Amino acid sequence: MMKTALKGAVYGLIALAASTAVADESAELVINGETEIVTRADAPAHLDGALSEVTSGWLYRSDETQAMQMDDFDNPGMLAVEDAMVAWGTAEGTENKSCADCHGAAEEGMAGVRATYPKWNDNAEEVRTLAMQINACRTENMGAEEWKYDGGDMLAMEGLISYAGRGDTINVAIDGPAQAMWEQGRDMYYTRTGQLELSCANCHEQNYGNMIRADHLSQGQINGFPTYRLKNAKLNGVHSRFKGCVRDTRAETYAVGSEDFIALELYVASRGNGLSVEGPSVRN
Amino acid sequence: MKSIIQMTAGLALAATVASAEDVAPADVVYEEYGEVTASLTGIAGDPENGIVVMTSRGKGNCIACHEVTALADYPFHGEVGPMLDGVGGYRSEAELRGIVANAKHTFPDTMMPAFYKTSGYIRPGDAFTGKAGEEPLPPLLTAQEIEDVVAYLQTLTD
Numbered sequence: 001m002m003k004t005a006l007k008g009a010v011y012g013l014i015a016l017a018a019s020t021a022v023a024d025e026s027a028e029l030v031i032n033g034e035t036e037i038v039t040r041a042d043a044p045a046h047l048d049g050a051l052s053e054v055t056s057g058w059l060y061r062s063d064e065t066q067a068m069q070m071d072d073f074d075n076p077g078m079l080a081v082e083d084a085m086v087a088w089g090t091a092e093g094t095e096n097k098s099c100a101d102c103h104g105a106a107e108e109g110m111a112g113v114r115a116t117y118p119k120w121n122d123n124a125e126e127v128r129t130l131a132m133q134i135n136a137c138r139t140e141n142m143g144a145e146e147w148k149y150d151g152g153d154m155l156a157m158e159g160l161i162s163y164a165g166r167g168d169t170i171n172v173a174i175d176g177p178a179q180a181m182w183e184q185g186r187d188m189y190y191t192r193t194g195q196l197e198l199s200c201a202n203c204h205e206q207n208y209g210n211m212i213r214a215d216h217l218s219q220g221q222i223n224g225f226p227t228y229r230l231k232n233a234k235l236n237g238v239h240s241r242f243k244g245c246v247r248d249t250r251a252e253t254y255a256v257g258s259e260d261f262i263a264l265e266l267y268v269a270s271r272g273n274g275l276s277v278e279g280p281s282v283r284n
Numbered sequence: 285m286k287s288i289i290q291m292t293a294g295l296a297l298a299a300t301v302a303s304a305e306d307v308a309p310a311d312v313v314y315e316e317y318g319e320v321t322a323s324l325t326g327i328a329g330d331p332e333n334g335i336v337v338m339t340s341r342g343k344g345n346c347i348a349c350h351e352v353t354a355l356a357d358y359p360f361h362g363e364v365g366p367m368l369d370g371v372g373g374y375r376s377e378a379e380l381r382g383i384v385a386n387a388k389h390t391f392p393d394t395m396m397p398a399f400y401k402t403s404g405y406i407r408p409g410d411a412f413t414g415k416a417g418e419e420p421l422p423p424l425l426t427a428q429e430i431e432d433v434v435a436y437l438q439t440l441t442d
Contacts, residue, residue: 213341213360213361217364252407252408
């Protein structure tokens with residue numbers, strides 16, 4: 001493309017400024033020197049050629065940010081995971097039960113869980129996000145209060161469950177009873193909202209890898225959630241991140257925990273089928 | 285880091301004091317390929333202010349998506365849109381005005397936001413609050429700011 005050729009011609013002029021933000025897109029992610037994370041995978045069939053491969057957001061971050069996720073001692077998100085390990089073993093609610101009472105050690109009991117969410121729940125006849133399932137467990141099995149969606153307790157527990165499933169291959173089902181909601185999410189992904197008339201796809205399908213001002217656009221994959229952002233120094237949930245993105249199109253956002261965002265999460269999660277569970281990841 | 289699109293944020297106070305002489309966003313006449321022949325204000329554009337609009341995150345923030353060699357002193361140029369070096373040489377004033385005001389008349393599928401449009405949005409918001417906005421929204425740039433950007437782009441002939 002001409003754009004690419006021209007870009008090369010002027011690259012030298014902005015290289016100094018851009019070098020702080022340009023990442024090593026060929027880096028390999030191995031955590032603690034042992035857990036191999038798939039950061040590039042063949043695009044799932046449902047994308048029908050819209051992407052040639054799917055890539056983790058980790059690839060688009062600076063060397064320093066990448067390094068923070070390569071060692072749990074350097075990953076600030078792990079502090080929340082440690083908090084959640086305490087919560088995991090703490091009895092609560094009218095049933096005076098802890099998570100551990102039914103599920104055993106989180107590392108074993110929650111292995112494989114994160115990779116399939118959001119997923120259809122037959123009994124409830126609804127698509128459940130991981131947060132919804134955690135709250136269902138709390139209210140139905142423990143007789144405990146719900147946690148706030150994308151609140152600190154919830155994100156820490158999602159962080160622990162992601163940690164327990166780290167390295168598992170994302171495998172979100174999009175057919176059967178989940179299909180209608182998945183299609184709703186797909187429509188949302190391609191809808192240009194707000195005064196800036198931008199869809200998710202404008203930035204994250206058509207322009208990943210490109211700079212937009214000082215930001216390096218990724219594919220907007222959510223396999224790394226919950227994600228510790230240097231920007232706000234805490235774990236962040238998928239819906240809150242979606243909300244920020246929609247707001248930035250100068251649009252009326254959807255609510256965290258809403259059916260709209262559950263649908264969008266289901267769809268976006270399925271775009272990452274083939275990547276690894278990374279959570280808690282570290283991003284800008 | 286400020287998110288990508290805070291670009292057009294500022295929405296200039298000036299937008300609320302648009303002159304009554306200006307062509308209103310809904311009254312702009314786009315020709316066959318999206319050109320806008322007549323000035324939106326009747327006042328010659330100021331290329332110096334055009335630079336301010338192009339480089340300010342609270343104004344047009346054009347360099348968020350476009351590289352401009354002549355603006356290399358302003359850090360962080362994007363790669364989303366075509367670079368603009370020489371654009372004043374190969375595009376006419378009318379083409380430039382139409383593209384800045386609402387590029388979708390020239391390139392129907394373009395990602396570029398319309399900077400002089402106030403209605404017809406899906407889930408229009410109240411600036412960057414995330415709350416619902418009521419159409420007509422204030423345009424992203426004033427008529428004179430559009431003219432200033434067009435005047436600056438016309439200087440990019442190399």
